[in-house]
Amino acid sequence: MGLVSRVVENPRAVADEIAANRPDALRVVKERLRDDADDEARERAEAAAFARLHERYVDDIRRARTGEEAEDEASDG
Numbered sequence: 646m647g648l649v650s651r652v653v654e655n656p657r658a659v660a661d662e663i664a665a666n667r668p669d670a671l672r673v674v675k676e677r678l679r680d681d682a683d684d685e686a687r688e689r690a691e692a693a694a695f696a697r698l699h700e701r702y703v704d705d706i707r708r709a710r711t712g713e714e715a716e717d718e719a720s721d722g
Contacts, residue, residue, distance in 0.1 A: 670698055 673694045680687050
């Protein structure tokens, strides 16, 4: 948190916000950050990884953008 504490007032809030993301998304970001392949190979791997995440969560993304509730949330009432 050293660098983050120099950029934001509350680095713990940033860490909490990052940790609240889906584990598989965090894993992809971590893998991409640690990738030491050449630029072109990293870009291909990144595009493929984020395309898989997008495909997996496309409905969640749409709901977040439209403010729509998930079907299981809407039927709980």
